[in-house]
Amino acid sequence: MPHFTKPAEGSWTEHYPELGTEPVSYADSTSPEFYERERAAIFGRTWLNVGRVEQLARAGSYFTKELDAAGTSVVVVRGMDGEVRAFHNICRHRGNKLVWTDFPSEETSGACRQFTCKYHGWRYSLEGELNFVQQEQEFFDLDKADYPLASVQCEIWEGFIFVNVDASNATPLREYLGELGKGLEGYPFHEMTQVHKYRAEIGANWKLFIDAFTEFYHAPVLHAKQSVSAESAKVQEHGYEALAYGIDGPHGMVSSWGGMSPPKDLNMVKPIERVLRSGLFGPWDAPDIGLDELPPGLNPSSHKAWGLDSFLFFPNFMLLIWKPNWVLTYHYWPTSYNTHIFEGACYFVPPETARERLAQELAVVTFKEYALQDGNTLEATQTMLESRTPVETFPLNDQEILLRHLHHTARSYVATFEAQTHPTPASA
Amino acid sequence: MTTTSARLPADFADLEPYAGFALASERERYAKRIDSSMAELQAFYDAAMPRLEAAIAYLDRFSLDALADDAKHLLWLYCALVTVSFPVEVWRQPRVPDSGAASFDAVFEPAI
16 A cells, blocks of 8 residues: 555556566666767757856856766856857857966866966956957958857856757757746746865766666665664654655656654664754754745645655756755766766855754765765676666665666657757667 | 865863864865774764763754854764765765765855
8 A cells, every 4th residue: 555645546656658668678777889879869968057157156156067978168157238148169260268277177266357368368258258369360251250160059047057059959948847847947946056066087887877866765775774773673663655746758756754854753763863953864953944835846646745856857967855944966977888977065054153053064964975875886786787687677666666667768868859959760 | 265274262271172173164074084994083082972962962052054164064073974974884985885986065064
């Protein structure tokens, strides 16, 4: 008997019949050739979240983002007019990377009045116009107006900055984010400006880590040693069931209970959690964020045990909104078919007291320890998926619907794109 | 800013032997944990944990963005207690179980 109501079809998965229920192949996660097709069909054509507006506090604030999977590096900057723009990070003269510090492959940020290329000193305004050419008279009929920085589509949703490197893209960001995005509008993300960011290089396909974070079926088992033993035995016996799942286009969400913030029984948690009143689910004493009621997209089943909702905005942006008024984001940036950079960021309302600061520290460090276990387990998964075992397909249960949907979406993006660009589709 | 010569408020002079844990960043605190033996982590925890409420009461007398250096060191020390609490309270080893050589590094954190 399920603890929480499932759709009339009997399962969440069968509620979305295009997903099927059969075992799934992970050939899409072990092939250099398929990864190249994903780069063209997915990362080269979809809206990618690269940061938040708070990173660009004033005119001239900028940051760079390495988009290896989309085949470029972008510089995102707030112009003198206050607008946020994105450009390919390349000088129009001879192709040097325009903005970098010390190491060309590392991301950087700062504030400036204009961009100056390190190579020959060409200068560009914050709006991308070429303003100065060293020894301009040596060139042949050079009109600076013909050499602005190459712009990248850039739009903002609820303070999250997205870029789309497909110059022919005709889908506005809000339309792309669909019903799941719309349902979150009005949430006060801008109140959560206390940010802790983490980064890891992971030896696994980007989709495999998303898989790990879009199901909580693993949590009672893999993370058993994170809890005190009575609690661990209890959660393993019950297993995991979500309150609800939602899918709209390429995006998905899971709504979960969150009985640990605060826990029903204080003996279930570690001694320091009892004193600091915080843990994996965040500080137990939620700060005021001026929200009388949740946006309609949160806690869609209106369950009183609600603890968090986790959204995957395809392809690689996860947004977790927790009941005690804090937010976690995950990004997965592929660097090859079996490696990616994982970024995790915790966003809190700025603490006013040391007690609040320590409660946030405990939530952040707990998140880090869980992520370390998850990351290491993935490398074990990738290695075996690539091995020459006779095992080819894998059964996914109803609590793993979002994985099924992710792999289904990635395969169909590739197939659709290739059908559009080649009259005879390449064989799968 | 030096992070190795921390000196704590006089009320917490008993924790001075553990002032080496008063490090400004999570990255340094985590590295200190990994480089310590369980006996060292346990000794720090046993000394600092009973003083946690007293430390919070002391620190909450000040504005977080205007802490004197000694108070700042005390807050760093208690951030380190948070880092150290996991091995001492649950795992009995400095690294989280099943994490192998995985790393997950802080690249941005709010300064204290």
